[in-house]
Amino acid sequence: MTTLTDPPAESFKLSMLVYDTRYRSITFQIVALVAFLTLVGWLANNTIQNLADLGKEPSFAFMTDPAGYDINQRLIEYSSQSTHLRAAFVGLLNTLLVAVLGCATATVVGVIVGVLRLSGNWLIARLMTVYVEMFRNVPVLMWIVLAMAILIETLPAPSAFRGDDPAATMKVFDSVAFTNRGVYIPEPLFSRGLGDISVFGAFGISLDLIAILLVLGVSIFISKRIGKKADATQEATGIRPRTWHLRTAVIILPTALLLLLLGFHFGYPALKGFNFQGGTHLRNSLIALWLALSLYTAAFIAENVRAGILAVSSGQTEAAAALGLRPKRIMSLVVLPQAMRVIIPPLISQYLNLTKNSSLAIAVGYMDITGTLMGITLNQTGRELETVLLGMLIYLLISLSISAVMNWYNNRVKLVER
């Protein structure tokens, strides 16, 4: 005989929305959603009303109007007759340019400083500590402004290079001129160049560059294949064939041949009139920003590198030594692969910080996306809502792509635990 009965059918009461855990989470989420939508609606309503009062209507039509201002630092063709959209694109490319340059330099400097901070040499270790603490504890904006001031105030004017007994001379075999208007370096030129290819009819990419990169890519691929073959031979016979001369030749020769075919030569800057002509002109704003951002970020990267190396426990090193590995191989086979796992994630977030800090370009007049879209375009069109939101969206996209790379890497190197 069974005494089991169905539980009494509960009648639904309103208070169960709060007290019954089955419904509570749904209640809370609905409340949160309503609150959020109310807030968004309130803000949107205010915005529409305010804009209507100002006589503006949100629209991105202004982006196709002529910009009417010049950008002195540009990677693609641009004139004051170009559209605001193109100006913003020039700015975006400038942001990416300084970000890439800065990340590369910061990584090199940061790794060197981080390793040297662990050096047994007392003086070097102290100097590196001073460098790291000095740069980390002073705002990056001050470093940027300071770098700009140093470039403008301490370098000679182009006129100092003139005359029979000039006050300043060009450096590196008369090919580089450091002036207070920027640095002039030789530019690569091709006497039998292939010309440009137009992308979407919007801007041109040098075919020479594409050809060189293509050849270099193929060479590196072949060189890797040779390396793999050598690995296989080593696995099979225990003897590694000497391949380094072959690999070097495979990488260098085809590229050199191509450069020769294209008639590669340098165009040197020369003083003409009041300024230097020819060569590539690196403007002070770019150099100051690049220098300050990379040195500032390098101080943080140095700390990450140091922490990463220290994070590998000494037992690992000792065990490797017990296996009979030499110090160099211990470093490359045991310590570095493990340190990398610790170093890379913060390294990538430093890249992210550097990219975001590059928006301070506006302080030295470097025309990045903040300077063009959220600077002059904003002031000329008075479209503060559209320009600032678009600018934020672009930065958000850059940040999210960097984060995506970081997550991909983290998943790849994650320790697989049982």
Place this chain on the structure above:
Amino acid sequence: MSNTHADTVLYVRDTMLPQSEPPASTIGPAGWAKQNLFSGWLNTLLTVVSAAFVVFLLYRLLPWFISPTWGSDSLSSCRALFEEIGRDHEGACWGVIRDRWQQLLFGFYPAELYWRPILSLILLMVALAPVLFVGKVPAKMLIFSVIYPFMLPWLLWGGTVWMPIAVIAGFGVGYLVFKLVAKVGPGGLAAIVATLATVLWWLFLTAPVAYGLASVLPLALEPVASRQFGGFMLSVTIGVVAIACSLPIGIVLALGRRSDLPLVKWLCVGFIEFIRGVPLITLLFVASVLLNIFLPPGTNFDIILRVMIMTTLFASAYMAEVIRGGLAALPKGQYEGADSLGLDYWQAQRLIIMPQALKISIPGIVSTFIGVFKDTTLVSIIGLLDPLGLANAIRADTDWNGIYWELFLFIGAVFFIFCFSMSRYSMYLERKLQTGHR
């Protein structure tokens, strides 16, 4: 065995040799130098190169640095002084620091009221003491830490004392309503009603009550307008307000991000990642040109307040990540222990989780503060007179036109002292906390 040994070896020493001194090359300064500076050719090379670098730097900078220009009152008088004493090189013109140091520290704050920002800073230290030195100061001082955020605006901006008191009274009103409603209804309802009552008090009753009381008993400090704020005082104020306000928001966001409710979680993730994904300068642009568009027509409050709001939002996203780290670092057993005691979510957070998680997070919070404090220099781009903005303003003066390095050195040194001491404190704390947990 030993016998064969004695038979085959001709001589065996049966007494200990007296201990001899270590070789002279391994002890004392010479030994130290050999070990730390000249061990191997590479190290020797590095030592020589870096020593040469340091000497070169000092040789170039020291003569510039040592310069008898403390008394001069313009750049031209500095140059005249150099010619007078026959110095052939340029020297620093320290007169600008003597002339303008007050401005760099306080902006255009009225000189006779300097005691107010100074007192605020001292009281800030007092308010922070129970947080920073847990266990070394009486816990009752936390009461002052709670009151301080309301005192700070009053001290800096001045005005009637009744305003902060009326704002604090809002919490009292909320508490009373909670008690009253909790007697007759469920606790959840009481909490909602109490929150509503507090908000209503702040929105509609605070100002009339404060002004009413002020007309009866006028206890007021001389008001100071926001545009007179500047220099390091502005940086510290924005930094402190942003961190203090971002702490509660950050806690809520961090809890939201770890919540089981998908909608709440995604709202929090969206907010945090959005703020962390854009540069602070774009948020400051929002403060300077957009915030007034988002708010009801006619709203117009001053730029420093708008900057503080955006900096707070910025800091709270970073704070949320720091606190999330603290929450994640707690062993799972703490959560399960709280559950097994029958505590509900908020009780567990309040009594078990948060006290521990916040303690672990203090070093991260300090680093966030250092970051925000350094980032306050960005306000110079939207035209506020932080130290860097003031440096430009000083340079615009005809007396000091063309002066760079002295100002940069002073500003950099002050920032360095602030940030370096805070980072050292945070490292000390990290070490102290680590022993407790590992």
